[in-house]
Amino acid sequence: MAVQPTDLLRVEGLRTQFFTRHGTATAVNDVDFALSKGERLGLVGESGSGKSVTALSIMRLVRDPPGRIVAGRIVFEGRDLLALDAASMRELRGDRISMIFQDPVNHLDPVMTAGDWIAESLGWHRGFGRKAAIAEVHRLLRLLKVPSPDDVLRAYPYQLSGGMCQRVLIATAIATEPSLIIADEATSALDATVQASILRTLNELSEALGTAMLITTHNMLVVRKACTRVMVMYAGRIVESCDTERLFGAPMHPYTNGLLNSRPALDSIGRPLTPMPGEPPLPTVDLPGCAFYARCPARRPICRGQRPPLREVQPGHWSACFFPEDANRHPDS
Amino acid sequence: MKAVDGVSFHVQPGEIMAIVGESGSGKSTLGRLVVRLLEPTEGAIRLAGADITHLRSNELRDIRLTAQIVFQDPFGSLNPRMTAGASIAYPLTVNGLYGRRERSGIERRVSELLERVGLNRAHGRRLPHELSGGQRQRVGIARAIAVNPKLLVLDEPVASLDLSAQARVLNLFKDLQRETGMAYLFITHDLSVARYMADRILVMYAGKVMEMGRSADVFQSPRHPYTQALLSASTLGQTQEMELEGDPPSPIDPPPGCRFSTRCPFAAALCGLEEPHLVAAGGGHPAACHLLTGKIVRAPSGVR
Numbered sequence: 286m287a288v289q290p291t292d293l294l295r296v297e298g299l300r301t302q303f304f305t306r307h308g309t310a311t312a313v314n315d316v317d318f319a320l321s322k323g324e325r326l327g328l329v330g331e332s333g334s335g336k337s338v339t340a341l342s343i344m345r346l347v348r349d350p351p352g353r354i355v356a357g358r359i360v361f362e363g364r365d366l367l368a369l370d371a372a373s374m375r376e377l378r379g380d381r382i383s384m385i386f387q388d389p390v391n392h393l394d395p396v397m398t399a400g401d402w403i404a405e406s407l408g409w410h411r412g413f414g415r416k417a418a419i420a421e422v423h424r425l426l427r428l429l430k431v432p433s434p435d436d437v438l439r440a441y442p443y444q445l446s447g448g449m450c451q452r453v454l455i456a457t458a459i460a461t462e463p464s465l466i467i468a469d470e471a472t473s474a475l476d477a478t479v480q481a482s483i484l485r486t487l488n489e490l491s492e493a494l495g496t497a498m499l500i501t502t503h504n505m506l507v508v509r510k511a512c513t514r515v516m517v518m519y520a521g522r523i524v525e526s527c528d529t530e531r532l533f534g535a536p537m538h539p540y541t542n543g544l545l546n547s548r549p550a551l552d553s554i555g556r557p558l559t560p561m562p563g564e565p566p567l568p569t570v571d572l573p574g575c576a577f578y579a580r581c582p583a584r585r586p587i588c589r590g591q592r593p594p595l596r597e598v599q600p601g602h603w604s605a606c607f608f609p610e611d612a613n614r615h616p617d618s
Numbered sequence: 619m620k621a622v623d624g625v626s627f628h629v630q631p632g633e634i635m636a637i638v639g640e641s642g643s644g645k646s647t648l649g650r651l652v653v654r655l656l657e658p659t660e661g662a663i664r665l666a667g668a669d670i671t672h673l674r675s676n677e678l679r680d681i682r683l684t685a686q687i688v689f690q691d692p693f694g695s696l697n698p699r700m701t702a703g704a705s706i707a708y709p710l711t712v713n714g715l716y717g718r719r720e721r722s723g724i725e726r727r728v729s730e731l732l733e734r735v736g737l738n739r740a741h742g743r744r745l746p747h748e749l750s751g752g753q754r755q756r757v758g759i760a761r762a763i764a765v766n767p768k769l770l771v772l773d774e775p776v777a778s779l780d781l782s783a784q785a786r787v788l789n790l791f792k793d794l795q796r797e798t799g800m801a802y803l804f805i806t807h808d809l810s811v812a813r814y815m816a817d818r819i820l821v822m823y824a825g826k827v828m829e830m831g832r833s834a835d836v837f838q839s840p841r842h843p844y845t846q847a848l849l850s851a852s853t854l855g856q857t858q859e860m861e862l863e864g865d866p867p868s869p870i871d872p873p874p875g876c877r878f879s880t881r882c883p884f885a886a887a888l889c890g891l892e893e894p895h896l897v898a899a900g901g902g903h904p905a906a907c908h909l910l911t912g913k914i915v916r917a918p919s920g921v922r
Contacts, residue, residue: 331781477807477852485861548810
């Protein structure tokens with residue numbers, strides 16, 4: 286994809302593998318994408334698609350062994366993160382790029398109060414003294430519409446709800462005014478109404494502070510509520526990328542279409558679900574053609590032997606399919 | 619702590635009733651009470667005409683043939699040391715449907731059940747860790763329907779599955795229901811799933827029923843502010859935006875009056891003092907809200 290001057294993050298040819306006794310699993314396979322300043326980009330896929338490993342790779346949090354980033358560049362604010370030494374990466378992580386995860390309660394230190402937790406980040410990255418840190422934590426919690434910041438400050442994680450823990454983590458993430466926040470399934474463990482509230486908060490923060498977001502999720506509703514642009518991943522590769530509304534209105538990859546048809550829609554009663562048969566290929570298997578071939582209702586012989594490249598099939602709309610016009614084909618036709 | 623507080627409802631033969639709620643709503647506890655994995659502190663449960671509220675263990679064995687349960691976590695609810703086939707066969711022998719020596723009879727029935735849920739003999743020989751999430755859930759379903767129950771309690775049966783597996787299992791539930799005429803008590807936090815599956819729906823919040831009625835009615839005309847908020851959170855723009863802040867209350871320390879008053883955008887002083895009753899005010903389906911009985915009125919802007 287063409288390099289833009291407003292690229293905050295550019296991922297080029299990223300390949301992350303896991304070396305196991307069952308073989309080498311390629312979790313992220315030749316992934317390219319770019320994210321502009323202030324943009325909210327969604328990365329959607331089912332389990333095993335590679336979306337979380339992509340997020341972890343950008344933060345260089347992939348545990349080695351058994352995982353390793355074996356190829357590619359991750360250019361953030363002009364620097365290749367993969368070329369940085371560990372100390373420089375540690376300075377950057379939690380400061381310029383912050384991350385929030387799926388299971389908020391278990392991502393907080395159980396023996397630290399929420400206040401101490403957030404203050405620690407401010408002390409470490411920004412050199413805040415104790416008093417200044419507490420004042421700043423107050424400000425951040427109020428920004429996140431936490432009704433009684435004092436109570437939350439003094440609480441231990443086990444005393445806080447999942448939604449409140451996630452707000453504490455978001456406060457920590459924005460405390461250092463990062464230019465990018467990566468949210469990896471950050472609302473998956475939360476109730477529907479709490480999830481809606483957290484997504485609203487992330488949207489408002491992104492607008493107010495100009496922070497870019499990379500949001501990974503398996504939930505299409507999250508993408509629709511929080512992302513302006515979305516990429517769909519399947520078997521370690523990006524198979525479609527476009528504006529959010531385009532994806533929902535006129536998808537151009539049969540897998541995306543399959544995903545959309547797997548969800549009962551609240552507004553269309555009784556329309557039967559047409560789920561995709563089969564399972565994704567194992568990440569240890571490297572197929573010559575399209576990874577979706579075995580499950581694709583629109584497949585042709587060429588798809589088995591040749592892998593369709595990710596190309597721009599319409600302006601701003603990328604698809605890794607030889608026949609994107611057939612994306613909406615019904616499985617029974 | 620009242621996990622479930624004053625809940626009354628009935629399920630007709632062959633009906634699918636969805637219980638919808640978020641964390642702390644009491645929906646899972648309700649499911650376990652119905653199959654008597656838990657004993658109620660107060661109230662009564664009647665299954666196929668029999669009062670099962672305080673049955674003891676040997677008497678409970680009889681109801682196992684009438685009501686079964688499928689759990690959310692397919693991995694945790696299957697014995698890791700039993701093959702899928704053995705897990706499915708277990709209720710057949712334990713409930714006296716087959717003697718342990720009737721090998722061929724049992725094998726035939728297990729084959730039949732595997733096929734019913736879209737699995738084959740090879741799957742039957744595998745251990746749980748050798749199956750995918752969707753396949754494990756199917757084993758749980760086969761095991762539950764093995765005794766031909768009249769009622770199947772499904773506790774978040776698709777929540778831990780991927781989208782494609784979810785859709786396939788939901789379709790399986792629909793097919794099974796059509797074939798056998800079983801009634802379902804379908805517990806879920808996911809409104810879209812409830813809408814797709816259920817004839818009737820019961821919305822719970824902090825242990826109490828907020829609203830209940832025919833699925834189409836509740837979704838088209840939600841009467842309770844909580845239902846409206848839940849719908850708003852689960853869709854995009856089709857229903858009016860209703861934003862809630864905060865979290866559901868802990869069942870240990872519920873707020874006084876209406877449990878939803880602390881987050882309700884229409885809450886008035888009365889709501890924090892007096893709990894509204896579940897009534898079918900104005901000819902609609904029942905909901906528990908003072909707005910509906912006219913005890914309070916909506917402020918002009920509709921928001922607190």
